[in-house]
Each structure stands twice: as structure tokens, then as C-alpha cells.
Amino acid sequence: MTRDVVLVGASGYGRTYLAEIAALEASGAVRLAGVCDVRPLDDEGRQLAGDRPFDTDLGRLLDRVRPDIGIVATPIHTHLPLARQVLGAGAHLLVEKPPLPTADGWRELVALGRSAGRACQTGFQSLGSRAAARLRALMADGTLGRIRGIGGHGAWSRPDGYYRRAAWAGRREVDGVPVVDGALTNPFAHMVATALFLDNSTGWDDVSGVELELLRARDIQADDTSCVRLRTGRGTVVSAAVTLCAEVTSDPVLLVHGTRGRAALHYTKDVLFLDGVREEHGTTTPLRNLLDHLDDDRVPLQSALADCGGFMRVLDAVRTAPDPRPIAPAWLRRSGSGDEARVLVVGVEAAVAASAEHLSTFAESGAPWALAPVSRS
Numbered sequence: 001m002t003r004d005v006v007l008v009g010a011s012g013y014g015r016t017y018l019a020e021i022a023a024l025e026a027s028g029a030v031r032l033a034g035v036c037d038v039r040p041l042d043d044e045g046r047q048l049a050g051d052r053p054f055d056t057d058l059g060r061l062l063d064r065v066r067p068d069i070g071i072v073a074t075p076i077h078t079h080l081p082l083a084r085q086v087l088g089a090g091a092h093l094l095v096e097k098p099p100l101p102t103a104d105g106w107r108e109l110v111a112l113g114r115s116a117g118r119a120c121q122t123g124f125q126s127l128g129s130r131a132a133a134r135l136r137a138l139m140a141d142g143t144l145g146r147i148r149g150i151g152g153h154g155a156w157s158r159p160d161g162y163y164r165r166a167a168w169a170g171r172r173e174v175d176g177v178p179v180v181d182g183a184l185t186n187p188f189a190h191m192v193a194t195a196l197f198l199d200n201s202t203g204w205d206d207v208s209g210v211e212l213e214l215l216r217a218r219d220i221q222a223d224d225t226s227c228v229r230l231r232t233g234r235g236t237v238v239s240a241a242v243t244l245c246a247e248v249t250s251d252p253v254l255l256v257h258g259t260r261g262r263a264a265l266h267y268t269k270d271v272l273f274l275d276g277v278r279e280e281h282g283t284t285t286p287l288r289n290l291l292d293h294l295d296d297d298r299v300p301l302q303s304a305l306a307d308c309g310g311f312m313r314v315l316d317a318v319r320t321a322p323d324p325r326p327i328a329p330a331w332l333r334r335s336g337s338g339d340e341a342r343v344l345v346v347g348v349e350a351a352v353a354a355s356a357e358h359l360s361t362f363a364e365s366g367a368p369w370a371l372a373p374v375s376r377s
């Protein structure tokens with residue numbers, strides 16, 4: 001069955017969807033029914049979209065074409081109003097991650113999807129990885145023994161151009177509207193969501209005792225070097241320590257510490273190391289899985305909006321936490337120039353790795369630039 005799709009947000013990450021839709025069109029699974037963006041399409045976008053209807057106003061486009069699916073790949077603080085319109089038009093929804101910038105918005109959208117009887121998928125593509133699914137199964141069946149904890153570490157570097165590309169980049173709010181574009185809640189949102197998925201603790205009530213260290217090396221509102229630690233309802237300690245200011249970058253990794261084994265999931269690569277032995281797995285995209293689910297409701301949504309409760313609890317703790325504290329200039333270095341200029345935090349790679357290994361906060365790991373964590377809910 002061919003399903004009509006409207007894409008909202010066609011450059012930036014939305015370009016990935018435009019390309020995926022073009023590929024799926026070739027197989028007959030979908031048809032691009034229209035594109036909405038507040039900015040005109042560039043040459044590549046026009047080539048991918050062809051002669052399909054384009055509008056800067058989603059309501060107008062949805063009046064003209066009645067899609068089966070609406071994909072929202074726009075800035076975080078625009079997700080709720082656009083997603084409401086998609087569901088209001090009777091379409092199924094695929095909304096990018098993080099799905100909403102507030103817990104109240106998430107609850108509203110989950111309720112709207114339920115009352116409309118429409119599927120609501122999120123763009124957490126790491127949850128479609130068969131490496132993650134295999135690791136979750138090994139944890140659940142006791143192969144790794146008792147799970148002591150799950151520790152994530154991530155060391156990326158974002159240049160000045162990343163923050164200049166959009167008015168919402170690195171913001172906690174824009175004109176009083178929450179955005180929560182911090183390291184834990186956006187670039188490394190997959191780490192938090194995947195850790196909770198592995199523990200089968202995706203519900204709001206599955207997460208408690210959230211401790212946060214929100215720091216910033218840059219002159220931005222949001223955090224760029226952060227650690228979260230929490231406890232799940234199963235008693236698992238989950239931590240994630242991340243930075244966007246690394247000198248030496250690496251794949252983000254989730255370490256699972258079991259009494260009978262140790263696993264390392266490279267969730268951006270679908271690679272799993274089990275006691276050091278490497279396995280490569282495939283993945284299913286959020287859109288492909290949504291289509292499979294619509295074809296056969298025995299296929300579960302792999303990243304359902306309703307299953308983002310635990311993630312949203314962490315996001316809400318970050319949203320309502322005090323502003324990130326600046327790291328003292330003595331621990332910062334600068335490199336590059338123009339859009340490629342970067343800020344680096346001395347020793348941050350070792351600090352995030354130590355956190356994941358010992359399930360410790362930056363302060364406990366002895367990072368010299370660390371501050372005492374803030375406990376939330």
C-alpha cells in the first residue's frame with residue numbers, strides 16, 4: 001500500500017527525510033504529497049521534492065493534500081503546534097527528537113494521538129538498531145548477570161557555525177518558549193533514550209532521583225558539557241556524561257555493567273561489543289518502522305511517543321534546573337577560526353569516560369572544572 005506523506009521542515013535534518021522518502025517512493029511504499037517549510041527549498045531540495053505542492057503554511061498545505069503521515073522535522077519549540085495540525089488533519093505522526101520541549105506538551109500530544117486513534121512515532125533512530133534490541137534481550141534474559149548500571153559517554157565537538165546556523169541553537173528558550181537545546185537533551189538525547197530502552201524503563205514513573213551537572217564552556221544559554229545520573233524502577237543506575245567541546249572526538253558509547261558480562265553499544269553505528277567481541281547489526285528507520293506498523297499492527301512502534309516518558313522526565317529536569325554554570329576560563333582552549341572555531345575543555349574526554357565506567361558524576365570523578373550536582377526529582 002502506498003501512503004501519502006507530508007514533510008514539515010525540509011532542510012537541516014529534514015533533508016534526511018526528503019532523501020529517505022525519495023528512496024521509499026521508488027519502492028512504492030510512500031508518495032511525497034507535499035512539503036512545508038518557512039524557507040524556500042534550495043536546489044537539492046527542489047530536485048528531491050520535484051513538482052509536489054510546497055507551502056510555507058502547514059494548515060494551508062493540509063487543506064490541499066490530506067496525507068496519511070505527517071513528518072515534523074523542524075526546530076524543537078515548533079513541534080507541538082505543527083504536530084497538533086498533523087493529528088488534526090487525521091494523519092499519523094512522526095515527530096523528530098526530542099519530541100517536545102516540555103512534559104506537559106508531551107502528555108498533550110500523547111493524549112491527542114490516542115483520541116485521534118493515530119500512530120505517533122518519534123525520530124529516535126537508535127531505538128531501531130538491532131544491536132540495541134539484542135543487548136536489551138541479553139540484559140533481560142540474565143546473560144549479563146545482574147545489571148549494576150548503564151553508563152554512557154559522548155565526546156563530540158561543535159564549531160561556532162553549529163550555533164550560528166539557527167536562532168534556537170544552544171538556547172534554553174526563545175522568546176519565553178522552552179527549547180531545551182542542551183547537550184543531554186538534543187545531540188545526545190539518543191544516549192539517554194537508548195539507556196532507558198535497554199533497561200526497559202521508558203515510562204515517566206520508571207525514572208527517579210535525577211542528578212544533574214549542567215555546565216557550559218561556551219557563551220550560550222544551554223549546557224554543552226553535562227552529566228545526568230538517575231535510578232530506574234528496576235534499581236539500575238543510569239548515567240550519561242557528554243560534551244560538545246572535546247579536543248579528541250569519539251563515537252558515543254553506552255556501557256552496560258553486568259555481574260557476568262560487560263557490553264558496549266556504539267549506538268550511532270549499530271555496533272555492539274560483548275566482552276570485547278565485536279558484532280555489527282542492521283537498523284530500521286523510524287519511518288520504515290512506522291510504515292510496517294501501519295501495514296501490520298502486530299509490529300510495534302520502535303520509538304513510540306507514548307514510550308518517551310522516562311526521557312521526558314530527564315528533559316523536564318534539565319528544563320527546570322538552574323542555568324548551566326560556566327566552566328572557568330583556565331580549563332578552556334580555543335582552536336580554529338570563523339564558523340570552524342571551537343572551544344575545548346581540558347581533560348573532558350577522560351572525564352566522560354570515567355563517568356561511564358564508574359557511574360560517577362564529574363565531581364566524583366575528580367574533574368577539576370566540575371561543580372556539585374543538582375538533585376531534581
Ligand SMILES: NC(=O)c1ccc[n+]([C@@H]2O[C@H](COP(=O)([O-])OP(=O)(O)OC[C@H]3O[C@@H](n4cnc5c(N)ncnc54)[C@H](O)[C@@H]3O)[C@@H](O)[C@H]2O)c1
Pocket residue numbers: 008009010011012013014036037038039056073074075076078096097098123124125166186
Ligand atoms: N534524529 C537525529 O539524529 C537528528 C539530528 C539532527 C536534528 N534532529 C532534530 O530535527 C529537528 C530539526 O533540526 P534542524 O537542526 O534540522 O533544524 P533547523 O533549524 O535547521 O530547521 C529545519 C527546517 O525546518 C524549517 N522550519 C522552521 N520552522 C518551521 C515552521 N514553523 N514550519 C515549517 N518549517 C519550519 C526550517 O526552515 C528548516 O528548513 C529538531 O527537532 C532536531 O532536534 C534530529
